[in-house]
Amino acid sequence: METHAHEATHTAAHTEHHHHEHPSQSFVEKYMFSMDHKIISKQFLFTAMFMAFAAAIMSVLFRLQLAWPGQQSSVMHFFLGDRWAKGGVLDPNMYLGLVTIHGTIMVFFLLTGGLSGTFANLLIPLQVGARDMASPMMNMLSYWFFFISSLIMFISLFIETGPASAGWTIYPPLSALPQAIPGSGAGMTLWLTSIALFVVSSLLGGLNYIVTVVNLRTIGMKMTRLPLTIWALLITAILGVLSFPVLFGAAILLIFDRSFGTSFYLSDIYIGGQALSETGGSPILFEHLFWFLGHPEVYIVIMPAFGIMSEIISINARKPIFGYRAMIGSMLSIAFLAFIVWGHHMFVSGMNPFLGSVFVFTTLLIAIPSAVKAFNYITTLWKGSITFNPQLLFVVGAVSTFISGGLTGIILADSALDVAVHGTYFVVAHFHIVMGLSAVLAMFGGVYHWFPKMFGRMMNKKLGYWHFWLTFICAYGVFLPMHFLGLAGVPRRYYTNDAYAPWAKLQDINVIVSIFAIVGVLSQIIFFVNFFYSMSKGTKSAQNPWDANTLEWTTPIVPGHGNWEGDLPVVHRWAYDYSKPGKAHDFVPQTVPMEEGELDEGEHS
Amino acid sequence: MIKLLVYIAIALTVVLLFQLMRIYQLSSEIKGKNIGMANEKDNRSQGRASLIFVLGFFIFLIWLIVRFKDDMLPVAASDVGKTSDNLFMFNWVIIFIVFFITTFMLFFFAYKYAKTAKNPTAYFYPHNDKLELIWTVVPSIALAVIVIYGLSLWGKMTEKASDNALNIQLYAKQFDFTVRYSGADNKLGVTNYKMIDDATNPLGMDSTDKSGWDDVVVHGELHMPVGREINIQCNARDVMHGMYFPHFREQINCVPGMSTYMHFVPTITTDSMRTIMHDTAYDYILVCNRVCGSGHYNMFLKVVVDTKAQFEKWLATKTPQFDAINKRSHGGAVTMK
Incomplete structure (x- = not known):
């Protein structure tokens, strides 16, 4: 309703360069408690960038320890002080704390909140042709819950007993008993509080995304004409809405076990010289509940990346995405299967082996639509005319990591092989490559691609190239050698590997990994400098800098409240008419009417 | 005190970098170059970089295998372990074939089809049902074999232990x-x-x-x-x-x-x-x-x-x-x- 009111007051007066101010809006309303989806998108991005920066520093700290165990390091002391790095040597409890919070931040705050939050908010209204989200108020609340959640997670690093340190999967009883590890004291309470708020944020956001895509598409924007970014973000939101509440339940039960004497997850425990009275619970129940979210979660992370990859590859190859309908179909089947594969995280948990067999079957099924996606991306590049904007490189990198990491997943999906490498660095390498790198690279690609829409300016391409190649080479430099640690049987989450002689021989690998990791993290400075400089000082963007078809490039360069001046655009075709024969340009925006007898490819491919 | 110096150093570096970028941008704008969008020269150089990367990537992988293969776990020392190692090998063969082919194609196409004066336009090719059917069915068959092989071993691992164990x-x-x-x-x-x-x-x-x-x-x-x-x-x-x-x-x-x-x-x-x-x-x-x-x-x-x-x-x-x-x-x- 509000958007219409604004529209009425701001009509013909708008010019090309309108950087319009709402006189009624104070700074606080406009930039802090804003209900504008574009501002909220930036808020998500900035918060996630801050959190990711912190998590990247954590990874440097534990990589220092793993490569040069027990050596004094002034860097370590600089960040952790006497409390956690006395004499510059990392405390084993803090090591676990760093690993835990690094994982939590990267999975939830960067790749869920940051990725979906940024791009769903920015792109859904702009690409479906809506003035804003269905409920701008809920959208604002979604961000602020995310903010408070981030704040609590960040603060938990600084408390006396240290942050949660039971791993990002927080399996009880370790996470339930402060006697077992100091991090399961106040640190764990803050972790659970933070994640509970995060779930609230995710639900508020997700419901909004779904309703907006379903109800607020502009005239002519049939589902078969939606850009794949929107399909991806829609499916992501549905996954989140169905699975996050289960994590909420799991967290609540854990809070009860920790604070109110229940025994959902605890049974027959003797610790600290004392037999606890709790009996009848099962930690395996927690694993089921956790992974019922936890597995869809990895697709919540990768789906938006798929959407961004499809869009950027197609635009920069100047070719329609190959197999548009197969891409939608594969995303839908991946999303469906995502809910029935969680047990492959639990082959060694002690659950019924027959159940394990079922999960082997469903998990390997998911490889089929994934393979289709990879082949379709490669075919889209084939016979293209590829413009190497930085985002294209990032997305090609993301396809590469998706292939590399996906293939090692075949081994882990096979329960009989999983037991040989479960919980080793092989797993760490696998999921970082397939989920972490693919999603992070695609997210970078998305930032480079939509930066002109966010800030009306371009990022510097040269710095983009340097950023890409350093990041990409370091990423493989970190995670490719890690497979070998895993194949030697080295378990993850070990403070050092030198207690067993055959593993101590592999220290070279840890040194290689750590050097790449440190260079990789440092090269993100290039990105930060480029980002913050270009935001205010970069070259001004053209109306449609990448010659793209989608609706966001039909708004003013810096769209104001309500996105389009005057009427909403009307859509006549799918989003991928690139290099269509018989057209004047190598792109045909969605708003261009169909010619007599022209085929709507979205309906047919 | 050291902390303070570190913070000051970081702040000065950021300012310096911003100034350098400013100079670079202004000089490019004077020359009429667009520093935000790729031109033909970029397409050619980045395309070549993609090709070099994929070759370097393969060499790195092969080096890792040669350098560390003797430090991997030795031959399996149990009955299930032997079958497990065979299954592992079977998987590796499939994985490496797919990995080398698809990864090479990905970067090679990026190199080969860079937008240059020689390759100014793309081929409009939105779909091909037959092709898509092939790469749905072939992986399905390969995966079916892996599932059957794997589950037979899993069955053996998890069946009830014999009475004289x-x-x-x-x-x-x-x-x-x-x-x-x-x-x-x-x-x-x-x-x-x-x-x-x-x-x-x-x-x-x-x-x-x-x-x-x-x-x-x-x-x-x-x-x-x-x-x-x-x-x-x-x-x-x-x-x-x-x-x-x-x-x-x-x-x-x-x-x-x-x-x-x-x-x-x-x-x-x-x-x-x-x-x-x-x-x-x-x-x-x-x-x-x-x-x-x-x-x-x-x-x-x-x-x-x-x-x-x-x-x-x-x-x-x-x-x-x-x-x-x-x-x-x-x-x-x-x-x-």
């Missing part, structure tokens, strides 16, 4: 493993966590159960006879622990409040493995592979696979736990804590 308990707590042998009756006596007493009864064995009277509790080492099926009952006292035998390709969690099981036949004695590895100090190991606290990384147990004779001789040197306890508690039940 040697029953052993592995008991995990922060941060060590304790072993219990089931004695002459090959039956483990029942336990109750409320009877745990670190000095006299660390596993909480219930002395009213006669089958436990001959059970032998051993700290610090796990001995197993070669060629006989071992059936391990896994328990944990405080938090979850992971019981991972890298050399036998076996793993399961120890979960407080329930028992989990694994069974396998060790096929290579420690001595033979030392010969294979040309290392007189080489040992099998059991490690905790479920994060369990600050000492997690130090939670090991040395594993020794003996010949049948060596094993029996070794076990005979150990006394059943209750022989010791009974003397102290006058033959009665251990008092409830």
Whole structure:
């Protein structure tokens, strides 16, 4: 309703360069408690960038320890002080704390909140042709819950007993008993509080995304004409809405076990010289509940990346995405299967082996639509005319990591092989490559691609190239050698590997990994400098800098409240008419009417 | 003070970088170059970089394999492990074929189809049902084979252990493993966590159960006879622990409040493995592979696979736990804590 009111007051007066101010809006309303989806998108991005920066520093700290165990390091002391790095040597409890919070931040705050939050908010209204989200108020609340959640997670690093340190999967009883590890004291309470708020944020956001895509598409924007970014973000939101509440339940039960004497997850425990009275619970129940979210979660992370990859590859190859309908179909089947594969995280948990067999079957099924996606991306590049904007490189990198990491997943999906490498660095390498790198690279690609829409300016391409190649080479430099640690049987989450002689021989690998990791993290400075400089000082963007078809490039360069001046655009075709024969340009925006007898490819491919 | 200097240095660096970017941008704009969008020169150079990358990537991978292949786990030392290694190899062959072909195609196409004067336009090619059908069906068949092969091994690993298997308990707590042998009756006596007493009864064995009277509790080492099926009952006292035998390709969690099981036949004695590895100090190991606290990384147990004779001789040197306890508690039940 509000958007219409604004529209009425701001009509013909708008010019090309309108950087319009709402006189009624104070700074606080406009930039802090804003209900504008574009501002909220930036808020998500900035918060996630801050959190990711912190998590990247954590990874440097534990990589220092793993490569040069027990050596004094002034860097370590600089960040952790006497409390956690006395004499510059990392405390084993803090090591676990760093690993835990690094994982939590990267999975939830960067790749869920940051990725979906940024791009769903920015792109859904702009690409479906809506003035804003269905409920701008809920959208604002979604961000602020995310903010408070981030704040609590960040603060938990600084408390006396240290942050949660039971791993990002927080399996009880370790996470339930402060006697077992100091991090399961106040640190764990803050972790659970933070994640509970995060779930609230995710639900508020997700419901909004779904309703907006379903109800607020502009005239002519049939589902078969939606850009794949929107399909991806829609499916992501549905996954989140169905699975996050289960994590909420799991967290609540854990809070009860920790604070109110229940025994959902605890049974027959003797610790600290004392037999606890709790009996009848099962930690395996927690694993089921956790992974019922936890597995869809990895697709919540990768789906938006798929959407961004499809869009950027197609635009920069100047070719329609190959197999548009197969891409939608594969995303839908991946999303469906995502809910029935969680047990492959639990082959060694002690659950019924027959159940394990079922999960082997469903998990390997998911490889089929994934393979289709990879082949379709490669075919889209084939016979293209590829413009190497930085985002294209990032997305090609993301396809590469998706292939590399996906293939090692075949081994882990096979329960009989999983037991040989479960919980080793092989797993760490696998999921970082397939989920972490693919999603992070695609997210970078998305930032480079939509930066002109966010800030009306371009990022510097040269710095983009340097950023890409350093990041990409370091990423493989970190995670490719890690497979070998895993194949030697080295378990993850070990403070050092030198207690067993055959593993101590592999220290070279840890040194290689750590050097790449440190260079990789440092090269993100290039990105930060480029980002913050270009935001205010970069070259001004053209109306449609990448010659793209989608609706966001039909708004003013810096769209104001309500996105389009005057009427909403009307859509006549799918989003991928690139290099269509018989057209004047190598792109045909969605708003261009169909010619007599022209085929709507979205309906047919 | 040092911290302050670091902060100042960082701030100055940022300012410097911003100024450098400003100069670069202004000079480019004077020359009329667009520093935001790729031009033909970029397409050519980045395309070439993609090709160089993929070759370097393959070389790096091959170097890693050559350099570290001898440090990987040695030949599997159990019956299931042998099948597991074969299945692993079978998977690797498929994975490497797909990996090299698709990865090369990806970067090679990026190089070959860069937008240049020679390749100014793209080919409009939105779909091809036949092609898509092929790459749906072919992976499905490959995966079906992998599933069937894998599940047959999984079935073997998780079926019930045979009746003449040697029953052993592995008991995990922060941060060590304790072993219990089931004695002459090959039956483990029942336990109750409320009877745990670190000095006299660390596993909480219930002395009213006669089958436990001959059970032998051993700290610090796990001995197993070669060629006989071992059936391990896994328990944990405080938090979850992971019981991972890298050399036998076996793993399961120890979960407080329930028992989990694994069974396998060790096929290579420690001595033979030392010969294979040309290392007189080489040992099998059991490690905790479920994060369990600050000492997690130090939670090991040395594993020794003996010949049948060596094993029996070794076990005979150990006394059943209750022989010791009974003397102290006058033959009665251990008092409830």
